[in-house]
Amino acid sequence: MASQKQMEVVTKGTGFRRRPKTITYTPGTCELLRGDLEKEKQRLQNIFATGKDMEERKRKAPPARQKAPAPELDxxxxxxxxxxxxxxxxxxxxxxxxxxxxxxxxxxxxxxxxxxxxxxxxxxxxxxxxxxxxx
Incomplete structure (x- = not known):
């Protein structure tokens, strides 16, 4: 089994005493976070280089469906x-x-x-x- 690291998360300023939550990070979780960070870093580099988000170019609005026109409400x-x-x-x-x-x-x-x-x-x-x- 893979080794697991645990961190305690403490909320500040609530005024109530709570038992701190324990969050478990596995090596797989950390790899996912690194991958997301790399994608975000690449996206920001593209924005700085071109002035536009490449994701916006990829995502085109879906073609408008031809619906039956709604009856015009009087x-x-x-x-x-x-x-x-x-x-x-x-x-x-x-x-x-x-x-x-x-x-x-x-x-x-x-x-x-x-x-x-x-x-x-x-x-x-x-x-x-x-x-x-x-x-």
Whole structure:
């Protein structure tokens, strides 16, 4: 069996007395560390020599997969979801006793979203009227 060296690791500044952890290093572990250090050293030499990381050149972004385009979410529906999220957030903050701090901000955001929804509704109504008038 290979010889093993043991080191004690002591944490500083915790304020608690702990039993020190014992970490066992085998010759194989040390060889792995040396290999990693050599790779890192070579990588840094390449960066200093060329100004670029060679690993970045090797790693190209994978080709984009052709997915079926996600159905475009209607802005009106997005606004409904955003308002619901803000209501839930406000309810959570009130449950934590911090509702007063957020109430004004959240209600102002909800009001803004409602105005945007009204604008969308008005535009859709106009488009519908124009569509019905031409037929």
């Amino acid at each position: 802005r009106f529906e997005e606004l409904v979801k955003e308002i619901q999220e803000r209501k839930e957030f406000l309810a959570d903050m009130e449950a934590l006793g911090q509702g007063k701090q957020y109430r004004g901000i959240i209600l102002a955001e909800i009001s803004q979203k409602l105005r945007e929804m009204e604008d969308i509704d008005h535009r859709r109504s106009e488009e519908l009227r124009k569509g019905l008038a031409t037929t």
